[in-house]
Amino acid sequence: MNLGARRMTAASSEEAAFEALFTSEYARVVRIANRVLADTHEAEDVAQEVFIDFHRLHSATADYAPAWLHRAAAHTALNRLRGSRRRQKREVAHVLREGDRTLDPQHQAEVEEDRRLVRAALARLAPKPAAVLVLRASGLSYAEVAQALGVGIGQVGTLLRRAEAALRKEVTRGTSN
Amino acid sequence: MAHLTDGTLRRIVDDPDVAPGDRAHLEECADCKARFRSIDDDAHSIATLLAVPEAQVDVPSAFSRVVSAPAAQPRFGFRWPVAAPRSRPFVFAFAAVIAAVGLLATGIAVNFRGNWTPSTVTPVPVTVADVQALSQLADYGSVTWTRQPSLQVVTNPADASAAAGGLQPLAVSKLPSGVSTTVTYGAMTQAQAVFTFSSDKASAAAAAHGKTLPALPKGIDGAQLTVTVGPAVAEIFGNLKQPSGSDVSQASLPQLVVAESSAPTATSTQVTVKQIEDYLLSVPGISKELKAAIRAIGDPSTTLLIPIPVQYATSTTITVQGVRGVALGDNTGVGSAVIWEKNHVVYVVAGSIKQSDAINIANNLK
Numbered sequence: 319m320n321l322g323a324r325r326m327t328a329a330s331s332e333e334a335a336f337e338a339l340f341t342s343e344y345a346r347v348v349r350i351a352n353r354v355l356a357d358t359h360e361a362e363d364v365a366q367e368v369f370i371d372f373h374r375l376h377s378a379t380a381d382y383a384p385a386w387l388h389r390a391a392a393h394t395a396l397n398r399l400r401g402s403r404r405r406q407k408r409e410v411a412h413v414l415r416e417g418d419r420t421l422d423p424q425h426q427a428e429v430e431e432d433r434r435l436v437r438a439a440l441a442r443l444a445p446k447p448a449a450v451l452v453l454r455a456s457g458l459s460y461a462e463v464a465q466a467l468g469v470g471i472g473q474v475g476t477l478l479r480r481a482e483a484a485l486r487k488e489v490t491r492g493t494s495n
Numbered sequence: 496m497a498h499l500t501d502g503t504l505r506r507i508v509d510d511p512d513v514a515p516g517d518r519a520h521l522e523e524c525a526d527c528k529a530r531f532r533s534i535d536d537d538a539h540s541i542a543t544l545l546a547v548p549e550a551q552v553d554v555p556s557a558f559s560r561v562v563s564a565p566a567a568q569p570r571f572g573f574r575w576p577v578a579a580p581r582s583r584p585f586v587f588a589f590a591a592v593i594a595a596v597g598l599l600a601t602g603i604a605v606n607f608r609g610n611w612t613p614s615t616v617t618p619v620p621v622t623v624a625d626v627q628a629l630s631q632l633a634d635y636g637s638v639t640w641t642r643q644p645s646l647q648v649v650t651n652p653a654d655a656s657a658a659a660g661g662l663q664p665l666a667v668s669k670l671p672s673g674v675s676t677t678v679t680y681g682a683m684t685q686a687q688a689v690f691t692f693s694s695d696k697a698s699a700a701a702a703a704h705g706k707t708l709p710a711l712p713k714g715i716d717g718a719q720l721t722v723t724v725g726p727a728v729a730e731i732f733g734n735l736k737q738p739s740g741s742d743v744s745q746a747s748l749p750q751l752v753v754a755e756s757s758a759p760t761a762t763s764t765q766v767t768v769k770q771i772e773d774y775l776l777s778v779p780g781i782s783k784e785l786k787a788a789i790r791a792i793g794d795p796s797t798t799l800l801i802p803i804p805v806q807y808a809t810s811t812t813i814t815v816q817g818v819r820g821v822a823l824g825d826n827t828g829v830g831s832a833v834i835w836e837k838n839h840v841v842y843v844v845a846g847s848i849k850q851s852d853a854i855n856i857a858n859n860l861k
Contacts, residue, residue, distance in 0.1 A: 328628075337558065339557070340554070340557075340558050340561065341554055342640065343551060344554050344557055344558070345550075345554065346553050348550050348552050349549075349550055352547055352550040353545060353547055354710065356547045358548075358550040358551070358552075361550055362550070362552065362557065365557070366557060366560060366561050366564070369561050370561055370564050373561070404724075432544055433544075433547075435543040436545060440545075441839070451541065451545065452545070452741055455542060455545040460506065460510045460512065461512075468847060469847060470673070470733060470750050470847065472502075472673075472675070473502070473673065474502075474506075475501075475502035475503055475504075475505040475506035475510065476500065476501065476502030476505070477502075478502075478505050478538075479501045479502055479504070479505035479534060479537075480501075482505075482534075482537045482538055482541045485541055486540070486541065487546075488543065
């Protein structure tokens with residue numbers, strides 16, 4: 319096989335590897351972004367941006383691929399959340415229309431208020447604690463959270479505990495204001 | 496037994512991998528139980544607050560949207576996994592760039608005397624494009640190992656030293672908090688590789704890239720570059736658990752690596768000198784910054800270039816153990832490294848620790 323042909327084979331196996339990575343991770347990447355934004359459409363938008371960025375610069379066969387995608391999903395979504403308070407309100411209203419029709423009106427209003435407060439509080443947290451909360455809440459294991467954030471697995475419990483205390487404080491501050 | 500930390504109590508809430516001893520302590524300790532209740536309450540109320548309706552996705556149509564996006568096409572014919580996220584311990588980034596820049600460093604170094612025995616280190620900025628451009632050089636000849644490196648993992652310093660031809664691992668006097676005291680030793684025997692330049696291979700490689708690369712200097716066909724590395728020993732702190740099953744994300748990374756290696760050396764035959772430097776720096780894709788940094792080095796034949804992936808790391812020149820060294824990373828604890836050379840031995844302290852801790856460890860190695 320000459321060099322050119324070998325390169326073409328390498329390119330097509332890279333494409334196959336990217337498709338396999340996309341198939342196995344896309345839903346999870348959307349779930350992470352959705353946890354932050356509470357909007358499926360915008361979460362899909364974030365997920366696609368993350369995969370496009372990844373594909374441009376990285377090999378899909380890299381060991382770090384899933385960890386990179388999870389981290390990028392959390393940070394990209396958190397950046398969007400911080401970017402626009404107005405959009406955030408609109409999104410929460412949108413989610414309520416889609417997801418909470420079965421709730422009675424008073425409970426619905428409470429849920430809506432909680433979601434608004436918690437997302438405003440999440441936007442005020444430092445990037446790392448915010449990412450820890452979002453990744454764990456999206457169902458990543460402790461080991462996966464450690465990989466995504468580049469920390470030792472033993473640190474995840476501590477980071478998570480501090481992040482929960484910090485978020486609780488921010489939510490309380492939001493309520494009292 | 497000491498009381499459990501908040502972090503351990505938090506893990507008991509929902510991590511199935513918590514050590515049974517920690518659970519047993521919780522059962523018997525009223526103080527930990529009280530703290531656990533409030534941590535458990537917080538964890539559950541935060542989980543409720545963060546709850547959202549599950550997203551339903553259509554993976555195949557999302558995939559076709561992504562691959563049809565114009566930006567999804569790679570800008571180059573191939574990719575290089577150097578662009579790891581900044582947070583990853585630097586060992587990975589090093590491994591990826593050192594091979595490519597080693598080629599450049601040795602190529603530059605044969606410049607003056609036909610042999611290269613570095614005695615000091617200096618950082619040079621390297622971009623992803625540089626690495627891609629330099630990695631093409633591997634197509635310009637063939638590599639043969641005259642001495643294959645052999646790697647061994649052992650549990651005590653004496654075995655490591657025996658495997659690495661008598662090189663003694665240095666003792667770390669005080670570990671930063673949070674770094675596991677579990678230590679594993681790695682040893683590598685001396686290795687030697689010969690790179691033989693070939694004009695035929697070079698033209699074939701240029702044709703395959705579909706672009707005109709600068710012609711090789713005249714008379715370089717058949718020139719040999721012999722590079723010797725090691726022996727080396729490394730102390731690796733952290734639990735090096737093997738991934739369970741095929742899920743590589745379950746593998747844990749070392750928290751701290753302290754490594755030392757005999758300084759690499761290179762010799763060459765029939766290479767015309769000044770031409771090589773000009774040639775290497777004329778390979779398309781080499782950044783202005785890298786060119787400038789290399790030209791600024793006084794005597795390349797005694798300097799070991801430390802490639803710094805500029806998008807992911809920052810470097811400063813420091814004094815360590817009384818000699819000039821390079822420090823990478825910052826004080827966030829995400830990742831840092833210190834590299835220096837003393838008496839023809841290259842030392843590296845790297846890990847997911849603060850830069851100030853890395854410098855402290857480096858200065859207190861005995």
